[in-house]
Amino acid sequence: MNLLEVRGLTTAFMTGRGEVNAIEEVSFSLKEGEILGIVGESGSGKSVTALTVMGLLPQPPARVAAGEVVFNGQNLTRMSDRDMQRIRGPGISMIFQEPMTSLNPVFSIGDQIMETIAAHERLSQADLRKRAIDMLDKVGIPSASKRLDDYPHQMSGGQRQRVMIAMALACNPKLLIADEPTTALDVTIQAQILDLLMDLRDEFGMAIMIITHNMGVIAETADRVLVMYAGRVIEEAPVAQVFDRPLHPYTRGLLECVPSLTEDKPRLVAIPGTLPEPARRPPGCRFAPRCSHALPACSEAIPGLELLEPAHTVACFRAQELAPA
Amino acid sequence: MTTPLVTASGLSKHFEVGGGGFFGLRKAATLKAVDEVSFTINAGETLGLVGESGCGKSTLGRLLLRLIEPTSGTIAFDGNDITRIGRMEMRGYRRSMQIIFQDPYGALNPRMSVEDIIAEPLVIHGAKPGAETRKQVTQMLEKVGLPARALDRFPHEFSGGQRQRIGIARALVLHPRLIVCDEAVSALDVSVQAQIVNLLQDLQREMGLTYLFIAHDLSVVRHISDRVAVMYLGKVVEVADKKTIYAAPLHPYTQALIAAVPAQHPAQRSRGRRQRIAGDIPSALNPPSGCRFHTRCPHVMPVCRERAPELREAAAGHQVACHLTDI
Amino acid sequence: MSDVADAEGIALKREHPARATLRRLFRHRLFVTGLLLFGVIAVIAITAPWITTADPQRLSMRNKFLPPGEAWVFGTDNFGRSLWSRVVWGAQLSMIIGASVVGLNAVFGTLIGALAGYFRRLDNALMRVNDALMAFPAILLAIAVTSVLGPSTLNVILALSIVYIPRTARIVRSSVIVLREMEYVQAAVAAGAGHWRILRHHILPNAMAPMIVQLSFLFAYAVLSEATLSFLGVGAVPPTPTWGNIMAEGRDFMREAPWIITIPGVALMITVMGLNLLGDGLRDVLDPRLRIQQ
Ligand SMILES: Nc1ncnc2c1ncn2[C@@H]1O[C@H](COP(=O)(O)OP(=O)(O)OP(=O)(O)O)[C@@H](O)[C@H]1O
Ligand SMILES: Nc1ncnc2c1ncn2[C@@H]1O[C@H](COP(=O)(O)OP(=O)(O)O)[C@@H](O)[C@H]1O
Ligand code: SF4
């Protein structure tokens, strides 16, 4: 059985110009111990997907307009706030891009970790402290017992992200959602944090949903990849497939436009134009105005996800004919 | 032929931080954001400048343009020392050196139209607003790939990539020779980033520009640069042409930096295969003694803690500051 | 350069930012309500000479304590003066004082704040004086100043300006400090712009939003403080009709002639409430960040 099952999820926001869908018909699943990478440019709906799964979007303005999220056999989209709170922590937990704003500046990091544990387990103060030190140790904070009483501003960006991970792991979640966990960090620190996430997966067998706009982070961590564009999933495949045989023109463009670390390219292959805002999405295939393979028919209907190769789905009318031999 | 357009010698910028308080009673600490840095940028080339957050890249870029005043050291532009010349004389040089910023949202005055934004440098240097100026602005807009109807629009009507084009047009309108690109593509989505990188390269070829290209993305820097300088905690630790520095880096920090770049294919995953440096970047307020990298360096020796290595020529055109290469 | 074409294009519909701001303001319910309330009082104040017939200072002991009615819209006071005339002329005085204080603040508050924020060398000196002035509660400082200068309309304006300019300056200074570091300011420096140009084109226009919000609240404080000063007898000298003076006199006759104190009180309330709503609206539209901080 799949740990997480997302089916046809559509989340809408009420805005000044009426209701717009931030994400549309998003479906995917996640097994225990699996790392699913979600990649897409900013505004493609990655965070909204994550926050909808967590039930963390303020309603209103947000509204789950269609679809469902099934976690461990329970339908989260129909769950009460109280029940949802019990899922967050031991069930699913989340780390965010900006570790400074997600930690409370007026409490020590130890207090914040202990509070997270105490919300779900009845432990003595001494045991709580021990668990918190354990967690900090596990995420690689040196002399954890001394740092427990430090405040967030006394730690570096990388350390804060480690603390966030420690808090997220404090209740042994089955699923960890990491939304751009390394975007605010330097490369040497990014490498450490990605290693840490993989180590934790190997050790505890939890599933991880890693959200990023960086194909490199995907290459480093993911088992399976979901590519999003303008609120929709446009391709899904095992990681090697995505890099070796990308079937959607957008995925191909995304891979081609990053320069190489080893080869010289005279010129980058850019995708013209920009990602449309939700209220200004074109009709039909969302990528059509930027797609070099677009045909008039592409703007008439939205292509659905189709299984083109084993475990490899793609939403493009011309995927079959354009697929490399 | 390589002639230096910019030469920085022993350039330093120290900030007093944490001082002040009531009647300035609290004692200030000194932060050495840039410390005794020397290098040259040749006419027509792109020098990439990489390093982790807070290592002093932006400070160095602003020093070269004299947007901030150096604590010590000199800057020569085209052979002339511009370190201590007055405001009016400096204005003459300002025509020749411009900057492009990272944040496409903070770099354009929200209350000025695109035309006013791009025309401003011309007006400052004596152009009269009118048909002639408008023509120049329109030409510049076309050069950066924006239609003339953008002229009377305001910044909020454009996407991040389009704003970056406007910022580029503003920087180029005086036909400068040196452009400091401070993380000019870092905030953009990858697909748009590629458009702007291509644009910068086209413009360089067309207008004979020299770039100091500051970025933290090593693959973009490799793509656009001729030579690359690596900074760590206010010091330049290695300079070489791009092929050498990526294929055979000599400084342990450069090696670590390159090893940390995520793989470009899942088959080349780095976990467990590449050496990682441990720990965080130390605080610039209280940098380690001797070699500033010694707290994280896998090859640290006793001498590293005592004496700071100097930037020396290790091979032709390849400079390194490390005791390992001194021996 | 083919790959630089813009697929999305630039929005077809275009609107000047000032116009967009106005449109949003007039859609803001609080702002419109505030504008209407304040507008009514302002119109009354401006048209005072034409909408009053009785001299606000002419005594007529025969007519004292007449309740509001057909002959005397708002009734008469303890000296038989027309309360309508007095309240209307009082409105005019309130508006003059409020507008003067706002005007002086706009000029000197901006000047001091901009200098302190932009030239760090001036900052310490200017802000120490500022802090010292701000250390006193506003109304006590105003009372102290008018007691020294003597009660008169002009002195009330001076006193309120001395009290509020430091506060306005501080607000301007903090916006200038933020704006000075904006990259577009650096770009202008890099292009060779001088201090004057940077202040005029890049800093002041962008510091206007919080400034306008502050000034609309300041108008309310000024009207209220003026009333307080007159009420306490350190403002404009009676028999000058000000709301504070009228209320001070009416205080002794609350039982037999409650309208004397109530009517100017209501006028004061409408003005202050109108200005506060107006300010809230301006704040929401011009400077949404401030809303979160409060
Ligand atoms: N005006 C200032 N006052 C005090 N310290 C400053 C000032 N400007 C920069 N610094 C400090 O100088 C050091 C170098 O800063 P700089 O902005 O040059 O770094 P950077 O390499 O550009 O970093 P990033 O990659 O984050 O842009 C940092 O420690 C920074 O905090
Ligand atoms: N609170 C909100 N109100 C209105 N629109 C929103 C809100 N949050 C997100 N959106 C919109 O939903 C789209 C997807 O956003 P997001 O999931 O944050 O993108 P990303 O892929 O960068 O994480 C964006 O266009 C964004 O503007
Ligand atoms: S459906 Fe058409 S427009 Fe969309 S990606 Fe495929 S080819 Fe391009």
Ligand code: SF4
């Ligand atoms: S000088 Fe020493 S510590 Fe510094 S980089 Fe070289 S080997 Fe490492």
Ligand SMILES: [Mg+2]
């Ligand atoms: Mg996001």
Ligand SMILES: [Mg+2]
């Ligand atoms: Mg910088």
